[in-house]
Each structure stands twice: as structure tokens, then as C-alpha cells.
Amino acid sequence: MSKVKYVAGDSGAEEVKAFGYTFKDGKSVEVKDADIGRFSGNPFFEVSSKAEKPEDADELKAVHNGGGRYVIKKGGEVVKDGLTKADAEAFNGMSDEDKAEYVAA
Numbered sequence: 001m002s003k004v005k006y007v008a009g010d011s012g013a014e015e016v017k018a019f020g021y022t023f024k025d026g027k028s029v030e031v032k033d034a035d036i037g038r039f040s041g042n043p044f045f046e047v048s049s050k051a052e053k054p055e056d057a058d059e060l061k062a063v064h065n066g067g068g069r070y071v072i073k074k075g076g077e078v079v080k081d082g083l084t085k086a087d088a089e090a091f092n093g094m095s096d097e098d099k100a101e102y103v104a105a
Contacts, residue, residue: 003028004039005046012044037089040064060099062088072103079103 006016006023015024019038023029023045031039039045041064058074062083065071070088072080080103083091091102 001030002033002036003048004031004036005029005048007044007046009044016044018045037064037092041066060091060096060103062091064088072099074103 004021004023005028006012006025008014008016008025012025015022017023019035021029021031021035028048036047039047060072060074060079062070062072064085065078065081068085069081070083070085071078072083072088072091091099094102
């Protein structure tokens with residue numbers, strides 16, 4: 001499990017409910033690993049895992065880019081853009097070989 005912290009900022013609520021979890025401003029909540037993607041990229045949440053692993057320079061991963069847009073990154077570099085959330089979730093479920101073929105197409 002990983003931890004997610006709600007950061008209200010100046011205009012946020014003291015407490016919010018999101019995806020079945022209740023958050024208080026500045027407090028971390030343990031979240032199932034399967035739900036982490038829902039919070040990643042959201043400016044009101046900070047995501048941290050128990051074992052922060054460095055980003056693998058060869059790993060292809062679809063990530064949220066803001067505004068409902070998703071991109072595929074290899075390491076920290078964007079290699080493909082224009083994905084929907086469904087596309088990104090499907091991509092992240094692929095094998096490494098299938099991911100490489102998808103990016104090459």
C-alpha cells in the first residue's frame with residue numbers, strides 16, 4: 001500500500017472524500033496500490049510509496065499530463081502523447097514487448 005496526502009492549499013476544503021477514501025488537509029491516508037493512479041497528477045494530492053524506486057530509464061509508462069490528457073514517458077521523456085484515460089490504463093496493462101510495439105507504431 002502507498003500513502004496519499006491531501007493538500008488543500010488556499011482555496012481547498014479541510015476534508016474531502018475521493019474514490020472511497022476520506023482525507024483531511026495535510027494528513028496521509030493509506031491507499032491500495034490499485035487506486036494510486038487515480039491520485040497521481042492531481043495537484044491536491046501527494047502520492048508516496050513505501051519504497052520509492054527511481055524511475056527506470058527504459059520503462060515505458062502512461063501518465064496523466066493534466067486536463068484529462070495522458071502521455072507515454074520513457075524515463076522522464078515524453079515519447080507519445082494524445083492518449084485518453086482508457087488508452088493509458090490499457091497501455092499500462094500491456095507487456096513490455098507490446099508497449100514497445102505500440103510506441104513504435
